[in-house]
Each structure stands twice: as structure tokens, then as C-alpha cells.
Amino acid sequence: MSQITNRISQTGQSTLNAITAIGYASILIWDSILLLFMGKRVNQPVRFGLVIDEIINAGVKAVPVVALMSATIGVMLSIQGIHTLSIFGAETQVTFGLAISIPREFAPLITGILVAGRSGSQLTSRVGSMQLNGEIDALTVMGIAPARYVVAPSLIGLLVSLPVLVVIGNLAAFSAAGLYIHATLGIGPDAYWADILDVVTIDDFLHGIMKSFIFAILLAMIAISLGMRVYGGAEVLGKSTTKSVVTCIAAIIGADTIFALLL
């Protein structure tokens, strides 16, 4: 009996914790967005230089891995597509499958997951060690709001980087797929790109970009708030970093599913 009540109260407790965590993360992001627009008025301007640093960290440095992984996915989709369509003798239709699935699903998803792995962990461990080291308190006491000095630049960095990375992911996936298709089916680049451009609608493309903005906000929210809530010692920091990556990826896949169902 007491085991059951224990279980129920534990469930209640973790639900409460989750709600607290989401509330905390939302306030953090909301504050940083406010400071972005009216920081000057309250003497807390968001610095352009820090934003650039974050764009380099989260965006520029992620280009190689995003390009490579997207290209791999492009080739893989082609292999699978050709294999499946060959059952009906319709291999040449593979471009249609690619044109529909890459911009809407694969490019944003693979980019989101890769950036979650890179920036999600990086942000949590950086912010977490600042918290442990007293740097966050020190900033506050110096009159520098952490929301504008730490949170806002990372948020904008992700908001700028992710959509651009998705575009790069799209290009890489389609190019690699094109090369593979040329090699196996002998469809030339001109015909291939004409087919792709014919089928990809601007809607599909924007759908993917839209998602990437949502992913960016989720990533910043989860990774930074987990970092801010680190306290204790290095072991907690390690755990939070792991938790951050897992939570970020889960949130991205969850949001992606909701998008797919609704739109």
C-alpha cells in the first residue's frame, strides 16, 4: 500500500519538477528576448560581438558535419528509393521521393539532431561550469544580466545558424543524391535538378525552415536552463550535459512529429 502511495507521490513530484523546469526555461528565454528588443532602455544591451561568437560556434563550425551527414542521408535515401522503386520498375521516379522528403523532413531533422549534439552539450557544460564557478553570480553582481550576456547571444546564435544550416543540409543532400543517381541510373545533372525544382514547392522548403526556428528555441531553452540549474559539483555537471543532449534530441523529434501531424 505504502509502495503505491510512494509511487504516486514520486510521479507527482517528478511532474512538478518538470513543470518547474519548463517554467524556469520559458522565463529565461522570454527575458532574453525582451532584452534583445528593449535591453538598451534598461541598460542591458545585447552585444553584437557575442552574438557573432555564438553564430561561429553553433553555425559556422557545424557546417562540415551537417554537410557530410546530410550528403550521407541523401545517398542513403537514393539507395533505398531506387531499391524500393525497382520492384515496380520505376527507379527513375526516385527524384520525386527525394524532393518531397528532404526539405520537409530529413534536412531539418538531421540538422537539428546534429546541432543538439554539438551545441546542446556545449551550452549546458559551458553555462553549468559558469554556474559552478560562481561566474553567473559574479555577472549579476557586476550589473550584467546573465539573460543578455549569456542567454540572448546563444539564442540568437542558434536562431540564425539553424535555418542556414538547414539550407546547407538541403543542398548537400540533393547534390550527393544527384551524384549517386547519375552514377547508377545515368540521369544527368540537368535533368535531375530540373526534376527536383519541379517537385519541391516553396511551401515544403519553408516548412523545413520554420521547423528549424522552433528547434533553435527548444535547444536554447533546454540546454541553457539545464546549465543554469547545475549546482553541486563536477559530477552533476556531467550528468546535466548528458541529460541536455538526450532531452534536446527528444524535444526535436517530438516537435517534428507534432509538426508532421498538424501541418
Add this chain to the structure above:
Amino acid sequence: MSSQPPIIVENLQGGYNGIPVIHGCNMEIAQGEIVVIMGGSGSGKSTFLKHLIGLKEPMQGDVKLFGQSLYQTSIYKRMDLLKGIGVAFQSGALMSSMTIAENVALPLREHTDLDEELIQVITRMKLDFVNLLGKDDLLPSELSGGMLKRAAVARAIALDPKLTFMDEPSAGLDPVIAAALDDLIIQLKESLGMSVVVVTHELESAFKIADRIVVLDRGYIIFSGTPDEIKKSDNTRIQNLINRVPEEEEFDAELYAQQLMGQ
């Protein structure tokens, strides 16, 4: 505004999770005064300090900096007020990703419109003041404990605050370096007219630098007076503290047994 005392603590009650640790504390500090806060381990010194420097909302009462309430105001007004004080944290709490010079320059860059050249000159002056000139380009992780504390002091005084707080400035330092830090604190007062609030365990240092000693005991201010007055005090708890007599808690056999049983 300059005639206002740098800090007034009014009937401050504070603590953690609704449990008070600081009870009804009142304190006022004059311009150019060095006040040392002393007390046994767990007496609430660190908690008290957090309330004084704007890091922790009190449960009751208020703290006024230069006549303006720190907590009965918006968070960004509070941050503006905090720009007028300096805090040297116990472990330094320097930004670990920045060099020593960048750390000292941070408040100048964030809160003034001075040009880069002037900022660098001021930064070097502050580093010289704490005898760290030449260590400009080192990272905090490359400094010794004593250097870190001095670098923290340099950052705390970067904006020439009228009031500076120092948490355990000489803890864990060898006697020579500790004495040098004491001299530094006296110099801040004598050459810059600064008020300094120091939290320390070190009796010798307290007697050397203090104009006034405030004793915290179990969250209450039980004494406030000059070093001479404290030596003459006939309060046994104060005598125990300054003669380093271990506290003799009344022994409660039953409570002790319960604690051992983990109840």
C-alpha cells in the same frame, strides 16, 4: 546622494526554502569605513553577504545601497544599483574563458563609453594596484590562489566603487600574501576613500584592518564595535570566538542518539 551611507541593512531576515537563517539584522556602514563580519562556521556569514550584494531576495526587511532600496525595485534597477559596488568573491569567480586583463576590463567595457585605449590604461592601473601587472594575458586557471584573489579585487574596483565587498580574502593564503592583502584593503580605504565590507575567519587580519567588527551568531548580529571593544566584551560567545574556544553546545543525549540513528 553622496551623503547617503553606502549601505543600510534594515531588519533583514533571510534564508533558504522559507527557513530563516538570518534574523532581524540591522547594520549601517559609513563612507570610508572598513567593517569586518565575523562568526563561527554556519553562523550565516555567506548567506548574509548574498543578501547584501543583491543575489538573494530577503524574506523580510531590506537593503539600501546609497539610499536606494535594492529589493523593493525592478530587477534591472537593481542591476543598475549593483554597478556602484564591487565584489571580490572567495574563489575569484573570474570568467574562466577570459584573460585576467579582459576580466578586469569587463565592467569597464560593459558599463562605460570609454575608448579602448583608456580602458587598457585603467585595466593596467588596477592590475598594478594589486601587484599583478605583467600577468595580463594569463587565464584564471593559470594563476595561483593568492593571485586569483587579487585579480578578483582588481575587477571589483575597476569602476572605482564607493563600496566593496570581499568574501574571505585571506583564507587559504600564506601569511605573507595574506598580510599584503590586508594592506591592500587598508590602502583602498585610505587612498580611495572606499568603504569595505570583509567577511573573514582570520582574527589577526580582522583586528588589523577593521574600524568595526560585526559578529554574527546563529544568524543574529550579537555584537558591533571596534576591535578594542570586542576584546573587552564579556559575552562568552564572543570571547569563545576570539579566543578560538570550541563551542560547547549543550549536550542533548536523546537528540544526539537520534542523529546517530539518522532520524
